[in-house]
Amino acid sequence: MVRKILQAKLRLIAWLVVRKHSPLVIAITGSVGKTGTKDAVIKIVSDNGYRVRGTSGNYNNEIGVPLTIIGSTSGGSSWLSWFLIILKGVRMVLIPAAYPDVLVLEMAADRPGDIGYLAKIAPPDIAIVTAISSVHLEFFKSVESVATEKGSLLQYLKSNGTAILNADDKRVLDLKSRYHKKFLTYGIISKSDVQANNIALVYDKDPHLKAIVLAHAQQCSLILPNFIARHHLYGILAAISAGIALKIPLSNIVLSLKDLTPPKGRMTILPGVKHTTIIDDSYNSSPQAAVEALNTLKQLAARRKTIAVLGDMLELGSYTQKAHFELGHTLAKLKITDLITVGEKATDIAQGAIKAGMSKSKIFSFDNAPAAGRFLQDRMRQGDFILIKGSQGVRTEKIVKEVMANPEKAKDLLVRQGPEWQS
Template sequence: MAKTKRLQFLEAMLRWMSTVVIKKYRPDIVGISGSVGKTSTKEAVFTVLSSKFRVRKNLKNYNNEIGIPLTIIGAETGGRSILKWLVVFLKWLGIIILPYKYPEILVLEMGVDHPGDMKYLTSFIPIKVGILTNISPSHLEFFRDIDHIAGEKGKLIEAVSEEGLAVLNADDKKVLAIEDKSDAEITTFGFGDSAQVRASDVDFNYTNGKIEGLSFKLNYEGKFIPVRLNYILAKHQIYSVLAAVEAGNYFKINLVDAVTSLENYLAPPGRTNLIKGIKNSFIIDDTYNSSPASAVAALEVLKELRSIRKIVVLGDMLELGKYMEKGHREVGHKVFEIGTDLFFAVGERMEAAVKEVQDLGYPLQNIFYFENPVLAGKKLQQIIKEGDLILVKGSQGMRMEKIVEEVMADPQKAEDFLCRQSGEWRKKPFVKP
């Protein structure tokens, strides 16, 4: 769909304003792109670099042609209000005219939804370090195929300055294929033997039988450094940590300091984070969104963990179209397969998963069905016991974070740990999707 003249004017103004800011303060810029893992990598890179430098990351979810310039300026969107956009302009003017302690490094997640997006962003944002997480068939609506996506996202690596660093996922062939398009130094990360920064010996940590994140060995230039991630359970999050270590290394942060800064690293809210629950229980908070593939992956994480009792709380997976029945049944099959003790199903679509586990012989007394997350959270609070491990997951519209807030040990910290905690989101009641 063509952009309106008003939007084109706004983009042009923000581009010019952010260019002036960059020329005045000359921050080093770390650009991050990929099909998945961008936000987690941004957070990990920010964690490492902010241990030694003044660093700014994307404000909120500002990762497009409007949001990235606003992040560079350090202002929130004016939305539909001319007055608020005037405030943005005045803030920019103050940064340009008055003394200001601007960040030394900007860590920018750079989203690509349409052909030309990355080319546009890199036309005015000088990239010192470019990180490409992976290439997979997401956001295909406006692209011919996965190679078309790879070409667009790869423009980030092409844009890295000659004295900069291109950081590539060694386990993704389509990412590695972009290597020849860069004049910068190339470094790679992953689990495979070819990765320059490599993870191995991944294991879960337990203290007195209670899960406390995971650990692995970081292999780099013959050195083996133990890494402990106290709040991370999903092994795919290790990719973000490896990329962050490489970014830190470029900015002269030694490996031990980088690893130490990451011990208490939290993935973005709602992405397989470990949260302490009431009655000395533990919650795997994976409430950001859901699909059959991601739900099965989360259940695999739960399967690998040791616990006295395992509880699965799953909400509807939305926007599956004709795949709705089959997708929910597949997830139900996985619930049965991994041998969970209790199954909470939330939403009418999840009834298909309930039927699946019933057909397979799951004990009826261990199945609980609810129409909304509020009721599910209250029931869960009643039956949790010490040592329970609870996986909570569902699509965004199911508001499954409300369940986590109900049973987390310290609900006063909900804004720090859970997704959808802005004032606007918290005012919204659950509405059946």
């Protein structure tokens, strides 16, 4: 009851703040890719003269979105802190003051109706739908139900706004037939308004991505020194589309992206102990993202030994067992050298790999991240390439910390290193 009262107050104040200051709102939803897209949008927009505020951390729900609009962090268990947050919001409504030109808001949906709740607070001028997949299924009947919920963001798009859709995701692209809006599409495979061609993982001093971006009869070379994963291009193309919707020249957009970095724990390369290479993808996991990560591991390692450390994929509902089993099958077909699973659900990854022909002698299962990390440190050898990935609840960043060459830098390099996570 108390939480509902707080939630209602925050919602009203955030709604009033948006109406008072009239920022341009860029809303981002989707099953995966929201944070990477948000970071790229913020980089492009802020580098091109706009004052920007964006979602921080996991502030993408009924509490987090109002906090972002107000410009505050959570009050935690302190009622005084929450009172001061509410007071700050009231002052923003009543007293003229500077406010960002643009709000970039992630909007998550764990249950039907979540997107509508958030979009009514801050109706978007630009709405981005990144991808629809089998995550957060616990409170949805099917992936199609997820698509309906995520796609409902377009219902709240302002009449003169632009909807930006991933053309390579059929469920996302199908939204074009449901809503009469102005659309921009982006993609790698399908023909789209903003498209990446000639994508390559380049091995200079450090591996990185490069591509040619085509948009409205223009083209520019895109170089991403800090990125290795092809699937990260989707968030970047979505952000480029947002820049185009804001009439920012393509050359300026591409220039802004040269020093963009992926969020912590999302396909970042770290040096490991024993002169190994770690691909840290420990932020979260889903079937689609895990397959993409395995493909990147295989491509990056070439013929060297590969170790995949894979934790439970959570919030998959009735698809849980099948999703883990299919991931194991994919891993075996990619001929990943060793598999280490973490958590009860991840044992089905092992079963899928065995069924697809992977030797049991190359598969090791653990109940928790610390035990898996200690085993991995003994198992890894010079030159190995190691992918570490799992849902947040598995805490696979603990494994990364165990095997990274510079654990003293963990607070700067890894996810979930604040005091609230140290238990």
